[in-house]
Amino acid sequence: MRKFKEFIIEKLILFSGLASIFFVVLIFLFLLKEGLAVFKTVGFFDFLLGKKWYPISEPARLGILPLILGSLLVTLGAALISIPIGVGCAVYIAEVAPLKIKEILKAGIELLAAIPSVVLGFIGMVTLVPWVKHMFKIPTGLTALSGSIMLAFMAMPTIVSIAEDALYSVPKAYKEGALALGATHWQAIYRVIVPAASPGIMAAVMLGLGRVIGETMAVMMITGNAAVIPRSILEPVRTLTATIAAEMGEAVVGSEHYFALFAVGIVLFVISFAINVGADLFLHKENK
Amino acid sequence: MKMPKIITKNLNLWYGKFHALKDVNACFEDKRITAIIGPSGCGKSTLLRVFNRMNDLIEGVKMKGEVLISGANMLAKEADLVNLRKKVGMVFQRPNPFPLSIYENIVFGEKIHAEKIKKSRLEEIVEKSLDSVLLWNELKDRLNKSALSLSLEQRQRLCIARLIAVKPDILLMDEPCSALDPQSTQRIEELMRELKKNYTIIIVTHNMQQAARVSDDAGFMLLGELIEFGRTDGIFTTPQDKRTEDYITGRYG
Numbered sequence: 001m002r003k004f005k006e007f008i009i010e011k012l013i014l015f016s017g018l019a020s021i022f023f024v025v026l027i028f029l030f031l032l033k034e035g036l037a038v039f040k041t042v043g044f045f046d047f048l049l050g051k052k053w054y055p056i057s058e059p060a061r062l063g064i065l066p067l068i069l070g071s072l073l074v075t076l077g078a079a080l081i082s083i084p085i086g087v088g089c090a091v092y093i094a095e096v097a098p099l100k101i102k103e104i105l106k107a108g109i110e111l112l113a114a115i116p117s118v119v120l121g122f123i124g125m126v127t128l129v130p131w132v133k134h135m136f137k138i139p140t141g142l143t144a145l146s147g148s149i150m151l152a153f154m155a156m157p158t159i160v161s162i163a164e165d166a167l168y169s170v171p172k173a174y175k176e177g178a179l180a181l182g183a184t185h186w187q188a189i190y191r192v193i194v195p196a197a198s199p200g201i202m203a204a205v206m207l208g209l210g211r212v213i214g215e216t217m218a219v220m221m222i223t224g225n226a227a228v229i230p231r232s233i234l235e236p237v238r239t240l241t242a243t244i245a246a247e248m249g250e251a252v253v254g255s256e257h258y259f260a261l262f263a264v265g266i267v268l269f270v271i272s273f274a275i276n277v278g279a280d281l282f283l284h285k286e287n288k
Numbered sequence: 289m290k291m292p293k294i295i296t297k298n299l300n301l302w303y304g305k306f307h308a309l310k311d312v313n314a315c316f317e318d319k320r321i322t323a324i325i326g327p328s329g330c331g332k333s334t335l336l337r338v339f340n341r342m343n344d345l346i347e348g349v350k351m352k353g354e355v356l357i358s359g360a361n362m363l364a365k366e367a368d369l370v371n372l373r374k375k376v377g378m379v380f381q382r383p384n385p386f387p388l389s390i391y392e393n394i395v396f397g398e399k400i401h402a403e404k405i406k407k408s409r410l411e412e413i414v415e416k417s418l419d420s421v422l423l424w425n426e427l428k429d430r431l432n433k434s435a436l437s438l439s440l441e442q443r444q445r446l447c448i449a450r451l452i453a454v455k456p457d458i459l460l461m462d463e464p465c466s467a468l469d470p471q472s473t474q475r476i477e478e479l480m481r482e483l484k485k486n487y488t489i490i491i492v493t494h495n496m497q498q499a500a501r502v503s504d505d506a507g508f509m510l511l512g513e514l515i516e517f518g519r520t521d522g523i524f525t526t527p528q529d530k531r532t533e534d535y536i537t538g539r540y541g
Contacts, residue, residue, distance in 0.1 A: 173384035177447070180340060181397045181454055182374035191396065196387045 031269065035262035038062065042256075047263060053227040053238075055247065055257040062260045064267065066229045070144070070237035071213060071271075073230050074223060077148025078155055078212045083205055085152070086159030090201070093160070094167035095189055106161075113157035121218035124150040129222055136234055142224030144237045150218050155208035162207060166200020167193060199282045206279035214272055216241040240268045291359075293318045293458060293488040294339060299353035301334060303346065308334050310512040312353075316505070321480060321489045323503035323520065325496055327540065330509040332492045336460050339490070340376040341369055358457065374401060377451035381463040383443035385435035385450070390427055393435045393446055394418065397454035417449040421479060441472035445479070452483075459483065461491040465498065477502050496536060500524050508532045 038047065042062050050063015093105050128149060133141030170193050178188035194201070216239075224236025225246065244261050251258040292315035301309035308331050316322050324332040337343045338355060341362065355362045362372055374397075385393050394417050395410045402409075414431065418424040423445050427438075435446055444464060451459060461480075465473040480489060480502055493499050499506055500520060507517040508529075516523060516532045527533040534540060 171384070173380060173382060174386055176342065176345070176380065177384040177386065178396070179345070180342060180373055180378040180380075181400070181450065182370045182372075183396075183400045184370060187400045191400065192386050192388075 028269075031262060031265055034259060035264075035266040038256060038259035038263045042260070047260070048267075051229060053243075055251070055260060060256055060260075062256065064240070064243075064260075064264055066227045067238055067240045067243050067264065068267065069229055070223070070227070071239040071241070071268075073144045073233060073237055074147040074151060074219060074239055075209060075213050077144060077233055078151035079205070079209055081148060081152035082155040082159055082208060082212075086156045086204070086208065087163055087201060089156070089160045090163035090167055090204070091189060091194065094164045095185075095193065106164075109157050109160050112153065113161075117154060117215060117217045118221075120150055120153060121221035124218060124222045132234075138234055140224060140236065142222055142236050143234050144223060144230055145233045147219045147223035147237070147239075148233070150222055151212045151215055154215060154218065155212045158211055159204045159208035162204035163197070163201045166197040166204065169200070170196045199285045203279040203282040206275050206282065210272055210275040210279065213275065214241065214268070216245050220245055240264050244268075291318070292316060293358065294490075295354075295356040296335075296338075297354040297356070299335075299338065299355060300351065301331075301338065301343070302350045304348040308512050309338070312514045314507060314514055314517050316488060316490055318488050319484055319486070320504040321484050321491060321502055322505040322507065323499035324490065324492045324507045324509060325494065325499045325535075326509035327535065328494060331512040332494075332509050333462055335509070335514075336378075336462055336490060336492045339458070339460055340373050340378050341367075342378065344369070374454050375456055376458045376460060377454065377456035378460040378462065379444070379447055379451065379464045382467050383440060383447050385438070385443050385446050387434065387436055389432045390435050390438070390446065391431040393450050394453050396450060401454065413453050417453040418446075420452050420483070421445040421449040423449060439472075441468055441475065444468065444472075444476060448479070448483075456487065458488045458490070461489065463493055464491065465493075465495070473498070508535060510535070 042050075047062055047064060048068075049065050050061065051065050052061040052063050053066055054061040089105070089109075093102050097105060124146060128146050129141035131141070132138075132143060132146050132149075136145075174192050174196055175188050178192045179185070183191065219239050220242040223239065223242065225238045225242055226236040227238040227243070228235075230237045244264055247257070248261055251261055294314075294316040296312050296314050299309055299312040300307070312335060324335060326332050334343065338351065339357070339362070343349045343351070351363055353363065357372070357376065361367065386396065388396075391414055394414045398410060398413055399405060415424060415428075418427060423442065426442070435443065438446060444467075448459070465476050468476065477498065480491070483489060484504075491499075491503065503520045505518065506520040506523045508515045508523065508527075508531075510531055516527060516529045523532065524536060527536060
């Protein structure tokens with residue numbers, strides 16, 4: 001009887017394990033099947049590098065370069081804001097902050113991670129967007145910059161918590177060694193501790209950016225959603241994610257537009273996958 | 289008679305409420321190896337870490353008394369810790385080279401202390417320091433390799449070379465051989481005898497044979513007190529205190 005129980009439990013666990021892989025494969029196959037269909041009517045490079053996205057004009061123009069650039073621009077902006085602040089915050093928490101402040105900060109960061117993205121988007125819409133409009137004296141505050149700032153907030157918790165772990169796991173002997181040679185606390189941090197934690201910090205950055213590039217709701221609400229090639233960060237852009245979210249409901253199932261949106265999904269999947277693999281490589285390097 | 293390099297006067301240290309060093313009075317002489325021996329937890333590492341103020345990293349440490357290093361009190365409020373640690377280098381129990389290249393490990397001290405850095409000067413420092421720990425011939429062709437690719441003994445030598453590069457007067461060694469095999473230990477001991485020509489060395493060890501082999505002077509500690517202090521020969525052959533004798537003859541410890 002006991003053996004039978006063991007057997008059942010073992011198989012159940014096996015099933016749960018396989019189920020997750022099974023669903024990933026199914027999703028991937030479905031994405032490929034629906035997405036690749038668009039290339040029957042549009043050339044591969046026309047799709048990736050086409051400068052115009054007019055999916056419902058006649059004939060439809062299905063070039064996603066503006067969307068790719070929109071996503072990259074918003075992500076780049078978010079990276080420029082969140083990486084220095086996030087890594088700086090991690091260094092402060094791991095190395096400088098007194099115990100009490102450390103605990104308060106860590107709780108605060110976790111709270112930031114717990115805010116739903118739609119709420120962040122909403123707050124951005126009523127506070128950040130008018131501020132950007134006013135600051136730069138531009139016709140609309142719905143710009144790539146607004147999206148970047150908002151997304152920087154969303155990337156920060158990931159970057160801070162993973163980078164802080166990486167810094168914390170640097171052997172204390174390195175710090176002692178540096179101080180014993182007469183280094184100041186700051187010299188020990190930037191010459192020894194941060195370099196020693198750099199694989200983990202890189203992984204933290206990659207995972208933070210992975211979150212940014214896949215984020216949909218907040219960017220849709222505050223980047224303006226104009227599918228044109230952006231010339232500056234103070235213009236409205238449309239990201240890959242926002243395009244799918246905004247248009248999928250209206251696209252006729254089986255139409256060219258519908259297939260094109262799936263193809264956008266594939267592009268997004270490839271980018272996210274590449275970022276995750278990159279992060280994994282860095283983390284792996286650290287373990288060696 | 290030469291002026292002692294380090295003098296402690298009524299040195300007391302507490303970790304929170306725990307009284308870890310009790311009225312330690314000792315003189316450490318220049319260009320000699322002094323061993324501090326005693327059972328685990330007797331405070332010997334703590335005493336060593338007073339000399340370069342490494343205990344300051346631990347929260348709740350309190351010190352009283354005086355530690356005169358080359359005549360200046362290092363427990364004074366105005367003591368300059370950065371300069372102190374430049375003058376008083378420390379070798380740790382587990383070799384702790386930085387996860388950087390061999391070259392970068394050695395020039396680390398110069399880079400943090402020098403105002404201007406000349407490349408030719410750095411190269412000179414690397415050669416001299418590695419030479420003084422007898423590693424130059426072994427490593428001169430792989431200076432850009434990671435220091436973590438070295439054997440444990442090489443790492444410990446590298447750590448000593450890294451110290452020598454900052455030109456200290458005093459070398460503190462906290463069980464420098466406890467992670468090494470007997471052959472490596474023997475070679476590090478030879479190196480210590482070589483180094484004492486130029487440096488004052490204080491070594492903490494719970495290996496009594498090692499203390500007997502390498503040291504000129506020795507101190508025996510028990511429960512935070514310095515029980516006996518004097519020439520190594522004297523301590524090991526004719527200990528004055530019953531407790532020292534019991535420890536040395538292996539009755540406890």
